[in-house]
Amino acid sequence: MSVGTITAMSPTRRALGHLAWRLVPVAPFLIVLLIWIVLWDVFRPSQETLPPVRDVVLAIHELAVSGQLAQNVIASLGRLVLGSLLGIVTGVAAGFVVGLNRNAAEILNPLVVFFNAISGIVWLPLMITWIGIGTALAVFLIWNTVFFIVFQNTVLGVQLVPEVLEQGVRALGANRMETLRSVTLPGALPYILTGIRSGLGFGWRALIAAELVGAASGLGTMIFDAAEYHRSDIIISGCLIIGTIAIIMDRWLLLPIERRTVQRWGLVSDAEAGR
Amino acid sequence: MTIANAPRAPARLPLPAGLSVAARQLSGVKILIPFVALVAVWWAIHAAGQFPERVLVSPARVWDTLVVLFSHGVLAEYISTSMSMIGIATAISLAIGVPIGFLVGSNRYAARGLEAFLRYLQGVSGIAWLPLVIIWFGFTHTTTLAVVIYTLVVPIIFNTMVGVRAVPEHYTLALRSLGASRMRLITDVYLPGALPSIVVGLRLGMGYGWRALIAAEMLVRQGGLGDLIFGARTSGQIDRIIGGMALIGALYIIVDRLLVQPLENLTIARWGVLRK
Numbered sequence: 001m002s003v004g005t006i007t008a009m010s011p012t013r014r015a016l017g018h019l020a021w022r023l024v025p026v027a028p029f030l031i032v033l034l035i036w037i038v039l040w041d042v043f044r045p046s047q048e049t050l051p052p053v054r055d056v057v058l059a060i061h062e063l064a065v066s067g068q069l070a071q072n073v074i075a076s077l078g079r080l081v082l083g084s085l086l087g088i089v090t091g092v093a094a095g096f097v098v099g100l101n102r103n104a105a106e107i108l109n110p111l112v113v114f115f116n117a118i119s120g121i122v123w124l125p126l127m128i129t130w131i132g133i134g135t136a137l138a139v140f141l142i143w144n145t146v147f148f149i150v151f152q153n154t155v156l157g158v159q160l161v162p163e164v165l166e167q168g169v170r171a172l173g174a175n176r177m178e179t180l181r182s183v184t185l186p187g188a189l190p191y192i193l194t195g196i197r198s199g200l201g202f203g204w205r206a207l208i209a210a211e212l213v214g215a216a217s218g219l220g221t222m223i224f225d226a227a228e229y230h231r232s233d234i235i236i237s238g239c240l241i242i243g244t245i246a247i248i249m250d251r252w253l254l255l256p257i258e259r260r261t262v263q264r265w266g267l268v269s270d271a272e273a274g275r
Numbered sequence: 276m277t278i279a280n281a282p283r284a285p286a287r288l289p290l291p292a293g294l295s296v297a298a299r300q301l302s303g304v305k306i307l308i309p310f311v312a313l314v315a316v317w318w319a320i321h322a323a324g325q326f327p328e329r330v331l332v333s334p335a336r337v338w339d340t341l342v343v344l345f346s347h348g349v350l351a352e353y354i355s356t357s358m359s360m361i362g363i364a365t366a367i368s369l370a371i372g373v374p375i376g377f378l379v380g381s382n383r384y385a386a387r388g389l390e391a392f393l394r395y396l397q398g399v400s401g402i403a404w405l406p407l408v409i410i411w412f413g414f415t416h417t418t419t420l421a422v423v424i425y426t427l428v429v430p431i432i433f434n435t436m437v438g439v440r441a442v443p444e445h446y447t448l449a450l451r452s453l454g455a456s457r458m459r460l461i462t463d464v465y466l467p468g469a470l471p472s473i474v475v476g477l478r479l480g481m482g483y484g485w486r487a488l489i490a491a492e493m494l495v496r497q498g499g500l501g502d503l504i505f506g507a508r509t510s511g512q513i514d515r516i517i518g519g520m521a522l523i524g525a526l527y528i529i530v531d532r533l534l535v536q537p538l539e540n541l542t543i544a545r546w547g548v549l550r551k
Binding site for chain 2: 020021024025027028029032048049106107108110111113114115117118120121122123124125126128129130201204205208209212213220223224226227230232235236238239240242243244245246247250251
């Protein structure tokens, strides 16, 4: 960034600055931890208001050893995967149909805006009366959340593929199916993946909310049950685990996929121009 | 389509005033068409299926229920509870989030440090903290507010930070070489430069916050549209649930499209040029 200042520094200071730059993301977590410890030491709140750090660590350990944690994480992730897969498949398919047909896009747009506004958790009461409490409910809510985000991004991606490219491939004798597969799909792929990535983020939130009321297992159920016994150590453990899973999913799974796709396909038009 | 359009195109150029009004009305009608179709399908399914009251009611019934709720003043109360909640939460979140975003954004170490933390917080939805917040504040409006503010403030801090970081350095350098004070830098460079990004954060945050509000209202049960639809579930009043859902969608669209989006367009039109 500021090359001038860095080269002016001595090598040790530069190494130190580099280390600080690498470690600085950890700082806020440490600060919160410190505040938590100090707050607890000064005020000595009751166990249920704010448990000490040690208790939360013990709770996580206890949950992990008893197998409860694995069971709930698997239940939640299973629902997320099922609901998201359904959402991605239907969203991409519908996105292609609508994206390729401008009239359909124009007519359907108001409906999409409206149902997007009530996607996810708003369906909870209606769906509880229709399909009851259970996995189907959570899967529906995730599907509903993921679908609209993937759908809207797919429509955008499909519409933004330059028509010249499609016409070029068609002029070379490709039929409609081949054009779709070799031009439209790769052209829209970066947008689709962005949609999947933010869709999964939203889906994960919707899932936790759905599990608070509408499930018999899962991380959301775990923290909500803990609230009944005023076990705030379990609630905080649950929240920390929820955040950790979300970060792992986003940073180490979806972001690399997205980056690779954008590198591979995002420059389609440039590669064409360079030839 | 293309063939039918071709001869009409030249006639469009000198558009008479009356015609443009007609065209606008036509586009208004166009928006309604899919909804009319949807209601028709719903009505047909209801008429064909002979569903019990607890499973599906006719569109007319939902409308009647909304009218009754409205005339008793109950509906206005539910709506005003939800709207004031989101309004208060937005005001507080802006008051907290924008200054923090500025402080953090003006230092690149602080910005890098907070980014990971904010992403982590975004992974833990506000609603996941609800059980703990209920232990702290009980089943009160404070609980709902806390959850909504938590949800809203993260994207606002984040986008303010990004906006401040994106202001090109030579603007600040230019102003400083002309002798501007730190205060002038903030009011003349950072604030207008970051404003488009802040408004984007606000819009995003309100989208998240509105959902968190509905979910929190369902569980806290102290009024609001979430309470309306979730409370109706226990007594099996499908008409209230569907009517409430339609209202939640309509209100969100009204706030987003008529309030926040114009604000966004305005800021980007007024200040967004700075980026060029």
